Ligand SMILES: Nc1ncnc2c1ncn2[C@@H]1O[C@H](COP(=O)(O)OP(=O)(O)OP(=O)(O)O)[C@@H](O)[C@H]1O
């Protein structure tokens with residue numbers, strides 16, 4: 228079964244049809260790229276998938292179940308996690324706590340346990356610390372666990388966002404230009420890590436990235452958006468040989 232199946236998705240912002248007849252299908256363990264020029268509607272698609280905006284029309288199925296109309300929190304609980312184009316961390320909190328916040332969808336102790344610091348609370352806290360550290364290690368961020376998130380270098384903040392999203396144990400991870408603002412070396416390293424994470428966690432990932440070459444390096448399937456609609460979707464070869472894509476995206 229597909230992890231995500233979207234059909235006929237659309238949204239109007241006043242007179243602007245920002246996304247129109249958008250469709251995509253992501254199977255288990257697939258890493259799919261979403262590319263398109265500035266303002267094509269990529270982030271809006273993420274906002275629709277995560278419940279930030281309610282679609283004007285269309286269907287969104289997560290593991291066969293409709294999630295249209297659910298709240299942001301309900302959708303996160305059902306297993307979609309995301310990162311943002313502009314970093315959104317709790318700057319004043321530690322790196323470790325930022326990751327633990329990402330786990331809140333599956334914390335196993337109650338408010339009362341937390342209030343009275345019961346045995347369950349301490350046991351659960353210990354498990355959360357261990358799990359958070361395990362995730363941080365994937366990005367070699369464990370050495371910064373006690374730093375304030377806001378004091379991390381920019382590239383590491385971007386990585387921390389991904390760790391936090393992973394901490395919710397998602398079925399589908401949405402990454403919105405995770406390499407934005409990184410230098411070419413950092414970007415290449417990040418793409419390799421994303422590829423590694425996908426394999427290690429066996430999750431489905433939808434990756435927005437404006438550098439077509441980078442996307443093609445790790446994604447076997449790609450969807451190209453232009454003016455809110457799907458211009459093409461298919462394998463790397465299909466995209467590279469699509470004349471409309473070449474014209475619209477590469478401007479040739
Ligand atoms: N809340 C909103 N209200 C009105 N218009 C919006 C809103 N959000 C997005 N838009 C418009 O929808 C269009 C698509 O924007 P979106 O941010 O999804 O593009 P994008 O493909 O992510 O672009 P970029 O590559 O620059 O991040 C743009 O014209 C944008 O101005």
Ligand SMILES: [Mg+2]
Nearest residue numbers: 269270271312
């Ligand atoms: Mg965007």
